[in-house]
Amino acid sequence: MSTERRVPLDRRRVADTALKLLNEVGLDGLTLRTIARELDVKAPALYWHFKDKQALLDEMATEMYRRMIAETALDPADTWRERLLKASRGLRSSLLHYRDGAKVFSGSRFTGAVHAEQMEDSLRLFTAAGLTLAQAVRANTTAYLFTLGFVTEEQGVHPVPDERREGFDVDERARLLAAYPLTAAAGAEIFGDFERQFEEALALVIAGIGVTYRLD
Template sequence: MTKMNRETVITEALDLLDEVGLDGVSTRRLAKRLGVEQPSLYWYFRTKRDLLTAMAQAAMAPHVAEPLPEPGEDWHIWFLENTRSFRRTLLARRDGARLHAGSRPTADLDRIRRKMDFLVASGVPERPAQMAMLAAGRFTVGCVLEEQAETGAGDTAELPPGVPEIDHESAFEAGLALITGGLARHVDARRASTPRSARPGSSHQVR
């Protein structure tokens, strides 16, 4: 029998997810994998929803481990890399986007605040920064949902004549560029209305 603790349960649950997909994850299967009776899991998680929430938080570990932005960094480059890191992390687990969708980032609130502070200090207006972070997150989850659903479905139907085939990465990058392009216009408008002496010391224009 596997030595049980909360971390072991989460690790085994994520391995089970990779093997059978989100629809196949159950406390019964997990208990069998751990070599314990199903009620034993309730010492660690009262409901399956609690378990899924913990799995979603643990699955985000690679993204959470990414360094926070430093003062003086280019906000545009950072925003792109931060969103790409989120996508890579979702793709790293089978059904990673479905697992993450609807979860609350309660364990990551301090990091989110620091990212927001960085954007605002870089000259991004606060409200557009909030909306851009939200839009980028939901856009990324949606992109990965489509990509992982297609992967799970196997062969896909042929596109109608005249409809161009666009790979997932190109589509993601194009959408991300539209988000950052819109955000850059807010930055430009703010800079145009701010006296030069009050502007941030370094330029953060989109390149």
């Protein structure tokens, strides 16, 4: 009989395993059965921790957030613009670590209060800059939703940074749309250099917030 001690199964270990598998199989291929096989347990064992796949996705998103805040240094002396830049860049970088990372994050609910400290600090910073609480929420939510949507589209082209999905050949697109020259030429802007696209579009979002709320 084997005397090897099995590592206890808990929510965080399951989520960690699921995130590792995500890069291999993608969100559609990620099932509780696949995760159970990787953990060398029977699938019903996972239902002690997660009632369904959405509950697992919630825990995965929470773990992604834990890792993100560990990697994103926020300075109490940040201006509101600096905070939005750092938070948005940090979110994008974190989501790009995982195949379908933005899809996992989108619509998920954090399983604890892991987000509360950073959120409280950002809202305090924005209200100190002169915004009402409602305006502070709107400004932060706008930048967050922009980043989440941007990465969703980016990962539609590049599921992971070094992989390009079939069907996004810019030259082929231009040939098919030759009768619409501006639309054809726009392909290089839409499907190329996502780093530059993100920075330019984020600057537009932040500038719009500043103008709308008359912030310095």
